[in-house]
Amino acid sequence: MLIRHKKPSDVASHEITPESVYLDRRRFIQASGLIAGSMILGAPAGQAAVMPAKGGQFADVTKGYRKLGENDTPTPFESVTTYNNYYEFGTGKEDPAENAGPFKPQPWTVTVDGLCAHPGTVGFDDLIKPHALEERIYRMRCVEAWSMVIPWVGIPLAEIVKRFEPLGAAKYIRFETIVRPAEMVGQRSAHILPWPYVEGLRLDEAMNPLALIAVGLYGQPLLNQNGAPLRLVTPWKYGFKGVKSIVRISFTEVEPKNTWREMNASEYGFYANVNPKVDHPRWTQATERRLGGGGLAGILEPRRRTLMFNGYEEEVAHLYDGMSLTKYY
Amino acid sequence: MSAEISPASAGAFTWDRAWRGALKPVVFVLCLMPLLWLIVRALTVGLGANPIEAGIRYLGDWALRFVLIALAVTPLRIATGWNIVARLRRMLGLFAYFHVVVHIFGYVGVDHFFDWAAIGNDIVKRTYITVGMMALVMLTPLAITSTDGMVRRLGGAAWRRLHQLVYPAAVAGVIHYFMMIKAGYQEPLLYAVILAALFGVRIYKKWA
Numbered sequence: 001m002l003i004r005h006k007k008p009s010d011v012a013s014h015e016i017t018p019e020s021v022y023l024d025r026r027r028f029i030q031a032s033g034l035i036a037g038s039m040i041l042g043a044p045a046g047q048a049a050v051m052p053a054k055g056g057q058f059a060d061v062t063k064g065y066r067k068l069g070e071n072d073t074p075t076p077f078e079s080v081t082t083y084n085n086y087y088e089f090g091t092g093k094e095d096p097a098e099n100a101g102p103f104k105p106q107p108w109t110v111t112v113d114g115l116c117a118h119p120g121t122v123g124f125d126d127l128i129k130p131h132a133l134e135e136r137i138y139r140m141r142c143v144e145a146w147s148m149v150i151p152w153v154g155i156p157l158a159e160i161v162k163r164f165e166p167l168g169a170a171k172y173i174r175f176e177t178i179v180r181p182a183e184m185v186g187q188r189s190a191h192i193l194p195w196p197y198v199e200g201l202r203l204d205e206a207m208n209p210l211a212l213i214a215v216g217l218y219g220q221p222l223l224n225q226n227g228a229p230l231r232l233v234t235p236w237k238y239g240f241k242g243v244k245s246i247v248r249i250s251f252t253e254v255e256p257k258n259t260w261r262e263m264n265a266s267e268y269g270f271y272a273n274v275n276p277k278v279d280h281p282r283w284t285q286a287t288e289r290r291l292g293g294g295g296l297a298g299i300l301e302p303r304r305r306t307l308m309f310n311g312y313e314e315e316v317a318h319l320y321d322g323m324s325l326t327k328y329y
Numbered sequence: 330m331s332a333e334i335s336p337a338s339a340g341a342f343t344w345d346r347a348w349r350g351a352l353k354p355v356v357f358v359l360c361l362m363p364l365l366w367l368i369v370r371a372l373t374v375g376l377g378a379n380p381i382e383a384g385i386r387y388l389g390d391w392a393l394r395f396v397l398i399a400l401a402v403t404p405l406r407i408a409t410g411w412n413i414v415a416r417l418r419r420m421l422g423l424f425a426y427f428h429v430v431v432h433i434f435g436y437v438g439v440d441h442f443f444d445w446a447a448i449g450n451d452i453v454k455r456t457y458i459t460v461g462m463m464a465l466v467m468l469t470p471l472a473i474t475s476t477d478g479m480v481r482r483l484g485g486a487a488w489r490r491l492h493q494l495v496y497p498a499a500v501a502g503v504i505h506y507f508m509m510i511k512a513g514y515q516e517p518l519l520y521a522v523i524l525a526a527l528f529g530v531r532i533y534k535k536w537a
Contacts, residue, residue, distance in 0.1 A: 075378075083378030091513040094377065146379055192513045263512065282455055282509065284447060289382075289440070294375045299384075302442055 050128045050215070051106065051229075057219040061153055064134030065210070068149065069311065071304070072139060075148035076293040077218050083291065084225045085142065086244055087192050088177065088184040095186075100224035103183045105245070108229045114174070114250035117165035124229055128215060130163070131155040135219070136212060138235035140242075141274045141310045145283040147290050152233055153216030158207045166203060166251040174200045174256035175232055176248035193259055199232065199243035200256030200270070202319075210235060210315050213246075236312040238272045269329040273320070274310035278329045349413060356417055360424045363391045364431065381440050388432035393502050395425035397523055400499060404530035419475055422495070426472040429465055457508035464501035467494045499524055 052058055082097045089096040089103075108124040133153055141147045161173065177197040181187040187195050205211065212233040215222060222228040227244025234241050240260050250256075260268035267281055276286045287303040309316050320328075367387055370376060376383040399421035406414050441448050451458045471492055473479070480488050503524055506517040 079378035087512060091511075093379065146382070189513070191515075279454060282457060284451060284455075287447065289379065291378045294378050294380050296371070296380075299371075299380050299439060303440070303444075 050125050050133075051221050055220070058133055058153055058216055058221070061133045061135045061219065064136040066135075066137040068137060068139075071290075072137075072149045073292075074137060074151055074218075075291055079291050079293060080148060080150055080217060081223050081225060085144075085239065086186075086225055086227065088186045088195075088197065088245075089225065090186050091192060096225035097223075099185045103180070103224040103228070103245075105222075105224060105228035108247075110230070110246060111248045112164050112250075113248070114252050115167040115170035116251045117167065118163070127160070128155065128230070131159050133215070138210075138212075138233060139310050140233075140235060140239050141288060141306065143238040143240055143268070143272070143280060143283065143285075145285065145288050145306075147288045147306075147310075149290075150217055151219070152212060152214040153219060154212040154214035154230075154233065156209055157211040157213050157232070158209065160213055160249075161203070161206055164249075164251070169253050170251035171203055172200050172252045172254065172256055173203055173206045174198065174248075174250040174252050175243040175246050176250075177243055178245045178247040193263065196247075197243060197259045198256060198262075199241055199258045200252075201232075201234065201241075202255075203251075205234070205316075205319055208316055208319065210312060236274060236309040236316045238274060240268070241272050271320075271325075271328050273316075273325060273329075274306060275308060275325055275329065276306040277308075278326055352413065353416060353420065357420060360395070360421070364388075364428070381435065385432060385435040385440065388428055388435055389506070392425060392428035392432045393506060393520055395421060395428050396495070396499050396502055397520065397527065399425050400495065400524070400527045404527055407530060407534055423472060423475060426468050429468060433461075433465060457505050460501050460508065461505040464498045464505060467498040467501065471495060471498075496528070 050058075083093045084096040085093070086096040086100070089099040106124065109121050110124070110127055111121045113119045133155060135151055135153050137149060137151045139147060140150050166173075175198070177195075178184075179187060179196045186192050201211065212235075213230055214227075214233045215230050217226060222231065227242070227246075230246050231244040232242050232246065241258075255270055258268075258270055260272075261270055274285070279285050285306055288306045289303050290301070292298045292301070307313070367376075367384060371380065371384065376387075399418060402414050402418040402421060406412055437443060437448055441451075452462050453459070471494055474483060474488065474491060483491065503517060503521050506520060507514065510517060
């Protein structure tokens with residue numbers, strides 16, 4: 001790519017850390033762990049907000065899970081933030097980056113309800129701050145047969161679940177995206193999807209260490225088009241499970257009715273585990289196109305084989321022992 | 330007007346003649362613009378994070394648009410009495426076919442890199458691809474028989490009957506578009522409405 005197409009909502013290029021510099025920086029911080037640690041200790045506890053100033057990086061992120069294959073290199077920031085499925089901001093891939101500007105991710109509260117010991121409404125900082133932020137590099141496989149590799153910043157979903165102490169009867173966790181048609185242009189049309197967007201997990205899936213509540217990527221807070229201020233990331237499932245801009249978390253006894261299954265049950269299931277052997281009616285799931293920085297190199301790169309559970313078989317396969325993955329797709 | 334007579338043309342220069350002569354070359358150049366624009370963008374600003382998908386969809390959009398433009402020639406002639414536009418019909422039809430072929434090459438040759446097993450699987454299993462390929466199958470004999478020689482060989486009546494395949498092919502194209510979309514059907518709906526209107530003019534003309 002010789003010249004980059006510029007949109008008004010783009011982050012100015014000087015605000016973006018190039019991937020190479022960024023990764024070096026991580027290595028640097030890792031090497032100087034003592035310095036980084038003392039900086040965290042030096043911050044006045046209970047005062048600093050979770051979010052860095054606009055355009056800034058999270059200060060105290062520890063290096064978490066990053067088991068990647070040989071050919072897994074992080075997808076450039078530009079691609080991760082301009083090629084999105086977020087129908088609340090329009091159905092085109094570039095629509096979210098173009099339309100998400102007016103969305104205000106702060107201040108933010110999340111309502112926790114249903115079968116748990118501590119229901120209530122909690123502010124964004126109160127929800128996130130008790131936990132250490134981790135950076136995890138995950139593959140992301142979309143049901144449309146493209147994939148990316150994304151360095152997320154977040155906290156394990158299990159830690160949040162534990163805080164609210166789900167009751168014995170709770171079998172599922174349900175997530176809801178905010179409804180704000182004034183700021184989310186796609187929500188002004190009821191013909192796109194029924195709002196709010198709903199997703200869910202079985203509680204044991206939610207407790208799996210891979211399940212992440214992400215608040216950032218590439219070291220900085222999530223941009224609106226990526227689901228600011230917080231979203232779900234379940235890397236062994238198709239991307240649509242990753243519900244964005246979460247405003248409500250409920251513990252339920254019955255399986256949540258996730259939006260895409262409600263739209264078209266023959267194409268989208270509740271589990272939506274990445275599975276090259278179970279085809280989607282419209283896309284072969286056997287192969288995928290890994291997205292890089294666009295450009296001619298990307299055009300010449302062949303498709304790659306999709307891995308069972310997106311390559312996270314070891315971590316999650318046991319959750320589905322004895323279950324038919326063809327029936328429960 | 331000057332009355333120079335060139336050896337090549339028997340008639341004198343008139344503005345009417347000039348624009349009649351220029352119509353086809355001008356439209357020809359205009360019809361090349363969408364593909365040229367795609368190439369220029371691919372080589373300069375790029376086609377976004379997923380350039381293959383972007384290119385295939387862009388070419389698919391234009392294939393469908395050219396089918397509708399070619400189908401608009403006769404209704405336009407009926408509505409306006411501009412008989413000259415009939416001269417553009419074959420060229421526009423061939424441009425439609427050209428864009429269909431490049432669109433499908435994007436899928437077969439670039440996206441799947443001639444992985445015939447995967448492509449065969451797609452055609453059988455994925456209805457929107459089946460329907461799209463049906464449109465290609467229906468349009469191919471029309472492109473082959475588009476020459477004057479073929480019209481003569483087939484005879485006008487048989488040729489016209491064969492070329493009615495463009496109608497089911499156009500419907501298949503619109504259905505193909507509807508089926509590949511997950512949600513938000515405004516755009517394919519627009520194409521469906523235009524196609525219905527073009528059919529409407531013909532039906533009205535036939536029965537009125």
